[in-house]
Amino acid sequence: xxxxxxxxxxxxxxxxxxxxxxxxxxxxxxxxxxxxxxxxxxxxxxxxxxxxxxxxxxxxxxxxxxxxxxxxxxxxxxxxxxxxxxxxxxxxxxxxxxxxxxxxxxxxxxxxxxxxxxxxxxxxxxxxxxxxxxxxxxxxxxxxxxxxxxxxxxxxxxxxxxxxxxxxxxxxxxxxxxxxxxxxxxxxxxxxxxxxxxxxxxxxxxxxxxxxxxxxxxxxxxxxxxxxxxxxxxxxxxxxxxxxxxxxxxxxxxxxxxx
Numbered sequence: 001x002x003x004x005x006x007x008x009x010x011x012x013x014x015x016x017x018x019x020x021x022x023x024x025x026x027x028x029x030x031x032x033x034x035x036x037x038x039x040x041x042x043x044x045x046x047x048x049x050x051x052x053x054x055x056x057x058x059x060x061x062x063x064x065x066x067x068x069x070x071x072x073x074x075x076x077x078x079x080x081x082x083x084x085x086x087x088x089x090x091x092x093x094x095x096x097x098x099x100x101x102x103x104x105x106x107x108x109x110x111x112x113x114x115x116x117x118x119x120x121x122x123x124x125x126x127x128x129x130x131x132x133x134x135x136x137x138x139x140x141x142x143x144x145x146x147x148x149x150x151x152x153x154x155x156x157x158x159x160x161x162x163x164x165x166x167x168x169x170x171x172x173x174x175x176x177x178x179x180x181x182x183x184x185x186x187x188x189x190x191x192x193x194x195x196x197x198x199x200x201x202x203x204x205x206x207x208x209x210x211x212x213x214x215x216x217x218x219x220x221x222x223x224x225x226x227x228x229x230x231x232x233x234x235x236x237x238x239x240x241x242x243x244x245x246x247x248x249x250x251x252x253x254x255x256x257x258x259x
Contacts, residue, residue, distance in 0.1 A: 002067075002224065003030065003225055005031050005032045005064065005066050005067070005232075006029050006030070006066065006069075006218075007031075007034070007066030007069040008069070008070040008072050009034040009036065009057040009069070010034075010035060011041055011042035011053070011076065012035050012185065013244045014150065014183060014185025014186070014187075015035070015073060015184045016244065017184050017188060017205070017207055018070060018210050019033050021210065021211040022211045022214055023233070025214075026231075028231050029231045030231045030233075031231060031233050033234070034061060035235070036238060037238060037240070038238040038239050040148070041148065042073060042076055042116070042118055043116025043142075044117055044118065045118065047079045050080050050118060051079065051080040054079075054083075055083075062090060066090070068093065068217060068223060069091070070093040070095075070214055071084070071093065071095060072095060072184050073095070074096055074097060074118075074182050074184065075119050077094035077124070078124040079122055091221060091223075093213055095184065095206050096128060096206065097180050098180055098181075098204045098205060098206045098209065099113060099128055099129055100128065102133075102178035103133040103136055105178065108175045109136045110139065110174045110176045111137075111178040112168070112176040113138060113139070113182050114167055114168075114180070114181060114183070115140070115141075115142070115182025117142045120140050137174055139174050139176060143183060143186065146160070146185065146189070151185075151239070152243070153246065156191070160189070164196055165196060168193075168196055168197065177200055178202050178203075179193065179202070179203045179204070180205070181203065181205040184207075188247060
């Protein structure tokens, strides 16, 4: 089992930001990334639809021989990971907005979170927020349209800048000092966010924490790949491969295949 790949899926190309962190921490591991871009974004879909799509993605990765699955999608995690864990024996790693470190470290007692509707309305997100952020101001904004622009190759477009300015202004008005990125597509916005935000606002996401948790769970189940050679990477998408290739900067050996 140790040489079998880590499976990673997202509702599009955004989860490659999680893949990058996993690959950085675990370069020996073989990985398979699955982008369900044809159904992106998940954030506007019903809980039932999200669960069904997550099951489809999971079964695809299991057929590919994956030894663990990383749900590199905040919306899929908050809406479907319990069902996945109850249905399949394979270990699952989830991802949710890093509201805890923001809430614990804010000096202005105000943090912003940019996420999808599906994440912000989920029970898991509300439980986490109630637990760690009950005594601070949390400015939530649904990033409507952001995923669609990224998936269509308009990451640094003027339309994107207009959207970000619209979503960030209420947060700046509330004097936030932390911005939590609650969607795996959003780390690719970092250059724009740095440009638009004051220097004192810290931007955090869950990528490094997910990579560390993936390593810990692999170690717990004796599934770490001990080979010394560099791992093999495969990327699958059911939409335009050019967008994914540009995000990965064509720096890796990529095997694209529609599913």
